[in-house]
Amino acid sequence: xxxxxxxxxxxxxxxxxxxxxxxxxxxxxxxxxxxxxxxxxxxxxxxxxxxxxxxxxxxxxxxxxxxxxxxxxxxxxxxxxxxxxxxxx
Numbered sequence: 001x002x003x004x005x006x007x008x009x010x011x012x013x014x015x016x017x018x019x020x021x022x023x024x025x026x027x028x029x030x031x032x033x034x035x036x037x038x039x040x041x042x043x044x045x046x047x048x049x050x051x052x053x054x055x056x057x058x059x060x061x062x063x064x065x066x067x068x069x070x071x072x073x074x075x076x077x078x079x080x081x082x083x084x085x086x087x088x089x
Contacts, residue, residue: 008055015048 019041026037 005055005058008051008058011051012048012055015044015051019044019048 022037022041022044026034026041029037
């Protein structure tokens with residue numbers, strides 16, 4: 001699994017380097033070319049999100065992310081519906 005992580009990390013590094021180089025080119029480019037370069041940078045940023053998400057998902061032992069929040073029936077600051085009514089102020 002380490003080889004897989006290394007490859008994904010390399011892809012992240014490549015995308016970051018591409019974004020850095022494209023940004024440097026866009027700083028000095030004419031407006032029309034700058035717009036095209038910004039679109040390419042946007043595409044590279046989306047690819048970077050893909051690779052970092054893939055890396056985050058694969059870092060856990062079972063390959064799955066933990067749930068983003070507690071189970072749906074867990075609300076510590078909310079009274080349960082069957083507890084006899086709403087809180088009075």
